[in-house]
Amino acid sequence: MFKLFDFSLRLNGFPIKKATTVFEKILAISEGKFETYVTKKRNEIVNFHLQNNTFYQKLVGKAEIENWNTLPVLTKKDLQQPLAERLSDGYSPKTVFVNKTSGSSGAPFVFAKDKMCHAITWASIIYRFGWYGIDFNSSYQARFYGIPLDFIGNKKERLKDFLGNRYRFSIFDLSDDFLENVLAKFKRSKFDYINGYTSSIVLFAKFLQQKNIVLKDVCPTLKVCLVTSEMLFDEDKILMEKQFGVPIVNEYGASELDLIAFENTKGEWQVNSETLFVEILDDNNQPVPNGKEGKIVITSLYNKAHPFIRYEIGDVGILDEKSTFKKPILKKLIGRTNDLAVLPSGKKSPGLTFYYVTKSIIEDDGNVKEFVVKQTKIDSFEIDYVSEFNLTSAQIKKIEDAIELYLEPNLKFIFTRKDFLERTKRGKLKQFQSML
Numbered sequence: 001m002f003k004l005f006d007f008s009l010r011l012n013g014f015p016i017k018k019a020t021t022v023f024e025k026i027l028a029i030s031e032g033k034f035e036t037y038v039t040k041k042r043n044e045i046v047n048f049h050l051q052n053n054t055f056y057q058k059l060v061g062k063a064e065i066e067n068w069n070t071l072p073v074l075t076k077k078d079l080q081q082p083l084a085e086r087l088s089d090g091y092s093p094k095t096v097f098v099n100k101t102s103g104s105s106g107a108p109f110v111f112a113k114d115k116m117c118h119a120i121t122w123a124s125i126i127y128r129f130g131w132y133g134i135d136f137n138s139s140y141q142a143r144f145y146g147i148p149l150d151f152i153g154n155k156k157e158r159l160k161d162f163l164g165n166r167y168r169f170s171i172f173d174l175s176d177d178f179l180e181n182v183l184a185k186f187k188r189s190k191f192d193y194i195n196g197y198t199s200s201i202v203l204f205a206k207f208l209q210q211k212n213i214v215l216k217d218v219c220p221t222l223k224v225c226l227v228t229s230e231m232l233f234d235e236d237k238i239l240m241e242k243q244f245g246v247p248i249v250n251e252y253g254a255s256e257l258d259l260i261a262f263e264n265t266k267g268e269w270q271v272n273s274e275t276l277f278v279e280i281l282d283d284n285n286q287p288v289p290n291g292k293e294g295k296i297v298i299t300s301l302y303n304k305a306h307p308f309i310r311y312e313i314g315d316v317g318i319l320d321e322k323s324t325f326k327k328p329i330l331k332k333l334i335g336r337t338n339d340l341a342v343l344p345s346g347k348k349s350p351g352l353t354f355y356y357v358t359k360s361i362i363e364d365d366g367n368v369k370e371f372v373v374k375q376t377k378i379d380s381f382e383i384d385y386v387s388e389f390n391l392t393s394a395q396i397k398k399i400e401d402a403i404e405l406y407l408e409p410n411l412k413f414i415f416t417r418k419d420f421l422e423r424t425k426r427g428k429l430k431q432f433q434s435m436l
């Protein structure tokens with residue numbers, strides 16, 4: 001069979017065959033030898049950039065590594081300068097893969113990967129999707145993503161969708177009429193899997209629930225649903241499993257790196273140890289013990305074109321106590337470091353706390369489709385929600401009582417019903433946002 005997806009990678013200069021061989025050799029390394037592999041690769045990539053990358057040389061300020069934990073932590077703000085000034089010797093914007101981060105952290109930037117690194121990234125993705133019987137060359141994807149609306153950008157994405165054997169549902173219109181068309185497409189198509197932004201796919205599941213339809217009944221070829229880019233809440237996962245009739249798989253990744261963690265068939269959020277070195281650090285940039293929360297800091301072991309060494313991605317998480325070098329497990333992803341709510345008492349709380357507390361109450365009657373929480377002042381919050389009806393005073397009182405119980409009293413809330421919620425240019429929904 002002609003492998004169109006692999007061919008499209010080779011056509012763009014990404015050596016997928018060679019990368020797959022390299023990746024398979026990494027997978028074959030035993031548990032007992034894996035720490036040695038990781039230590040060797042991270043030292044090699046640091047030394048490469050210290051010798052070949054002026055940007056990284058200036059950041060480190062010395063010519064060799066003395067202790068891994070003394071290396072500087074690279075922030076997104078460090079990277080907000082022209083790409084040409086950050087590339088290693090021998091690489092130019094024309095000879096590397098170039099892309100831009102989504103900016104969900106509030107600090108977007110342009111990044112690069114050398115073509116071998118990008119090919120290994122794809123080898124990693126292909127391997128993990130294979131856990132669920134998905135083959136990028138033959139499996140048909142139902143894709144819930146944003147899409148550029150300008151003519152050229154739109155056509156480019158549609159071409160990539162064709163080469164990637166996927167059909168894209170643009171998620172900027174999530175009305176019932178649009179979702180009716182989505183359902184009709186599933187009825188007449190042999191989709192193998194769903195992939196896309198969590199919030200959009202949750203809305204589709206709620207639409208199916210209202211119609212009392214299980215998706216696999218109308219699309220029997222469907223095997224799995226993989227969600228990404230936004231938080232997946234337990235109750236939403238249960239709803240999707242029921243309405244889709246297939247396993248729901250949680251993915252955590254970053255375009256500038258690779259898949260960071262991917263839910264395995266045992267339900268564990270398995271960290272990518274093959275191409276990345278993931279650390280959990282405290283506020284002083286020192287490692288914390290497994291089981292303790294801290295900021296997620298990641299080293300890309302194969303990117304020679306651009307350094308991502310001890311790169312602070314902007315998220316807070318916990319590695320499981322049973323993690324090993326070969327098989328680290330992400331126990332919990334708490335949220336973004338810039339999504340902290342600062343309260344009048346001085347207490348700091350992850351913004352998603354409001355979302356969790358509010359979510360369980362606000363959706364009791366099934367009318368509220370989705371909502372976002374925004375902190376406007378130290379004691380003031382706005383909650384925008386999409387619903388057929390306004391929240392009742394009893395519902396609002398329950399929300400305020402719950403927040404007082406879980407957080408603190410005397411916080412002020414404004415509730416506003418909307419026809420739709422604004423998403424980013426890429427179609428992501430930001431569930432909590434601090435304006436402070």
